[in-house]
Amino acid sequence: MARLCFDYGHGGTDPGAVYIGRKEANDVLSLGRSVAEILRRHGVVVDETRTSNTTESLNARSNFENRGAYDYFISFHRNAVQPEQAAGVETYTCINPGVKSKELAAKLQSALVGVGFKDRGVKTANFYVLRKTKAPAVLIEIGFIDNSLDNALFDSKRAEIVQAIAGAILSQLRLASAKDSLKEALDVLARNGILKSPDYWLEHARTGQNANGEYAGTLIERMAEYISSR
Ligand SMILES: [Zn+2]
Numbered sequence: 001m002a003r004l005c006f007d008y009g010h011g012g013t014d015p016g017a018v019y020i021g022r023k024e025a026n027d028v029l030s031l032g033r034s035v036a037e038i039l040r041r042h043g044v045v046v047d048e049t050r051t052s053n054t055t056e057s058l059n060a061r062s063n064f065e066n067r068g069a070y071d072y073f074i075s076f077h078r079n080a081v082q083p084e085q086a087a088g089v090e091t092y093t094c095i096n097p098g099v100k101s102k103e104l105a106a107k108l109q110s111a112l113v114g115v116g117f118k119d120r121g122v123k124t125a126n127f128y129v130l131r132k133t134k135a136p137a138v139l140i141e142i143g144f145i146d147n148s149l150d151n152a153l154f155d156s157k158r159a160e161i162v163q164a165i166a167g168a169i170l171s172q173l174r175l176a177s178a179k180d181s182l183k184e185a186l187d188v189l190a191r192n193g194i195l196k197s198p199d200y201w202l203e204h205a206r207t208g209q210n211a212n213g214e215y216a217g218t219l220i221e222r223m224a225e226y227i228s229s230r
Contacts, residue, residue, distance in 0.1 A: 011053050016078070090121065112142065114164060
C-alpha cells in the first residue's frame with residue numbers, strides 16, 4: 001500500500017505569507033487535508049506533519065518524516081513576493097532529485113497549470129524539508145497569496161485544484177509501481193542471461209514509449225530459445 005507524508009507549511013505562531021487578512025498557513029492546511037481525504041478513499045495512507053493550526057519547526061517536520069517509511073513527501077505552500085507583482089505555480093525538488101521526485105513534480109506542475117495557474121516551472125531549491133527528508137520529496141507553491149487573481153482562482157476552482165493534485169499523485173503512484181514490477185521481471189530475464197540491458201527496457205517498454213523492433217525481435221528469439229532448452 002502506498003504511503004505518503006503530507007506537510008502543510010507554517011502554522012501556529014508562523015502564519016507564513018499573509019495578504020489582506022489571508023494566511024498561507026490556513027490555505028495550505030485546508031487544501032492539503034482535502035487532497036489527503038481523496039487519496040485515503042483510494043487506499044493510500046497519508047500521514048500529516050500537522051492537522052490543525054499548530055507551530056511545527058522544520059526539524060520537527062523532517063523528523064516526523066524520517067520516523068516513517070514513505071513513498072513520497074509533499075510539502076504544501078503558497079508563494080509571495082510583492083503585492084500583485086507575480087502569479088502562478090512553482091513545484092520544487094531538491095538540488096539533486098531522483099527520478100521519482102522529478103516525475104511527481106512534473107505531474108503536479110502540469111496538473112495545476114491545467115486548472116488555470118500560470119506556469120512558472122519545476123525548479124530545484126535547497127529547502128530544508130526537501131534536503132532533510134528520506135522519501136522522494138516535492139514542494140508545491142500553489143499560486144501567489146499576494147496576487148488577487150491567483151486567490152480568486154484558488155477559491156473559485158478549489159475542488160478542481162484538489163482533484164488535480166490528487167490525480168497527479170495517484171498517477172505517479174501507479175507509474176512507479178508499474179515500473180517496480182517491470183524492474184522485477186527484467187531482473188529475472190537478466191539473471192537468466194536472456195537480456196543484457198534491463199535499463200533500456202525499463203525506460204522503453206512502457207506506456208507512451210517505444211522500443212527498437214530489432215531489440216524486441218532478439219529478445220523474443222532468446223526467450224523462445226530459453227523455453228525450448230528447458
Ligand atoms: Zn510557505
